[in-house]
Amino acid sequence: MYLSVRSRFNMVLIYIISIVSPLAFSDALIIGLDADMSAVAKLGGQAIERGALLAIDEINANGGVLGKQLKLVVKDHRGNPARGVDNILDFAKIPNLVGILGGVHTPVVLSELKAIHDNKIVFISAWAAGTSIIDNGYDPNFVFRVSVRDEHAGLVLIQHAQKKGANKIALLLERTGWGRSNEVSIKNAAQKFGIQISDIQWFNWQENSMQDQILHIKNSGAQAIILVANAPEGAVIVNDLIKLNMQDTTPIISHWGLASGSFVDAAGLDAINQIDLTVLQTFSFLEKNNELLQSVFLAYQKAYEPDIAKIDIPAQVGVAQGYDAVQLLAQAINQAGTTNSIEIKKALESGLHYSGLIKQYAPAFSESTHEALELPDYLLSQFNQNGRLVPIENIQ
Known part of the structure; x- marks a missing residue:
């Protein structure tokens, strides 16, 4: 796939981030992305990254969160559970970390649950669908999902x-x-x-x-x-x-x-x-045409591929779920008024309302429900003659 200037810059940034001290982020609030960025599910990881960055750009342009700018730090687990656990432990060392987005692979997230909870990190799955990611037996439970549930x-x-x-x-x-x-x-x-x-x-x-x-x-x-x-x-x-x-x-x-x-x-x-x-x-840029969708699409074109059509955006669910997850996390941090992970978790559970790319979250989560998407939010698609996914129906 053709990489835009921004995409190439982000790849270099990911490498730099992986070798510098956590103190380098003292002036920003850090959202982590732990995903497959280079192996079999890299399109999913890249899509989540792009959606998250579009949301971060929008939030920062409006003053950031708690008076600070947000930054995305990306770590590549390549679908390897052990590498994923190491990534979580590395993220835990960053003082201003406010949460982590997860990528495609359920086995990786399942292996990371202990490290997530040992370090009390707010984790939002932006793709992995395994039921036990949320029904994980931890109390308190720091894992949320803006994605499918198996x-x-x-x-x-x-x-x-x-x-x-x-x-x-x-x-x-x-x-x-x-x-x-x-x-x-x-x-x-x-x-x-x-x-x-x-x-x-x-x-x-x-x-x-x-x-x-x-x-x-x-x-x-x-x-x-x-x-x-x-x-x-x-x-x-x-x-x-x-x-x-x-x-x-x-x-x-x-x-x-x-x-x-x-x-x-x-x-x-x-x-x-x-x-x-x-x-x-769960999402297609073809499914609806509202002001937010059009705004995000134009921002996507500007940041990544100026001439891309809506139907050609790869792994669109990742873009939408990454975007909505960051917006919900930012809203929770603002409501909590602190970067303390326990308070952010409570804010996520407090009944946040947000009109996102995928749906009207009303609310997104609660103390008993850490799943943002429900059955009516799912849809089915088929590949057209050019190999692009096109929605065929909404699931009621």
């Missing part, structure tokens, strides 16, 4: 399978905490809607053939596949489905991992155009 995603995916006339489905899941989270949620949803799960197949990251799993699914009589995968493995699955001549008989209903990486490039447009493929999302 428990809800399972309902959406099963409902869509039913609408397509599939009464018998198979699950094709990555062998991680994210895959296991979705196994539970999809099974529960299938039972609720009377859908039979005929087969469950698992795969590892970097597998280069899924034909054995797909043939097992075919022999089970499944009428559709519910897929939980990131872009590289998703591309292998789509092409193997075509190699086995199953593209006309087996639609794929996918969680949103495909949108976090270079799925279209990896799978190929020809393959994608042969498959009945539906992808879960």
Whole structure:
């Protein structure tokens, strides 16, 4: 992907930030971003970064927070849980840290929960969807989410399978905490809607053939596949489905991992155009046209790619969720009147109202609910002939 001047500057900034002393940030309030910025889900991480920076620019232009400017510090975990834990511990050393945004990978966030809570850091997941990220057993709970919850995603995916006339489905899941989270949620949803799960197949990251799993699914009589995968493995699955001549008989209903990486490039447009493929999302710049959306879109063009069209912005959910998460965090800090993490957490739980890119948060969170998005905020999309995701319906 072409990198604008600002994108290249930010990459250099990330490196500089990683080697300087925490004291370098004494004149600013720091929001961390802990995400995959260079591996399989880098498009998701970059999208969250861009959304967060757009929100920070807007907030700083209006006077900042508590009279100080906000700055974003980015650390790249590359999808590695151990590296993610190290990143959290490094962030904890920054005196003016007010919160951390999390990236795409559920397994990384799950591994970070102890470090987050040991250091009482406000953490907002801006993508990772695992149910237990929020239902984590910690009290007090410092983790919030402006993103999908797998428990809800399972309902959406099963409902869509039913609408397509599939009464018998198979699950094709990555062998991680994210895959296991979705196994539970999809099974529960299938039972609720009377859908039979005929087969469950698992795969590892970097597998280069899924034909054995797909043939097992075919022999089970499944009428559709519910897929939980990131872009590289998703591309292998789509092409193997075509190699086995199953593209006309087996639609794929996918969680949103495909949108976090270079799925279209990896799978190929020809393959994608042969498959009945539906992808879960929470936002599209095409879905609505209000003043805020237009303002953020124009700011995106100015900061990153002057000639980009709305439909071409990559990983749009990351942009929107990163933007809204920062706006909500800033509002909580202002309300708390302090950078103390315990008080910021309480402010987030106090019933913040905010009209954001994704929705009207009314409120965003409460003491008992740390999920900002609900079922009506989910939507389904399909790839058009040019490989761009286009919404097909809102989930009610």
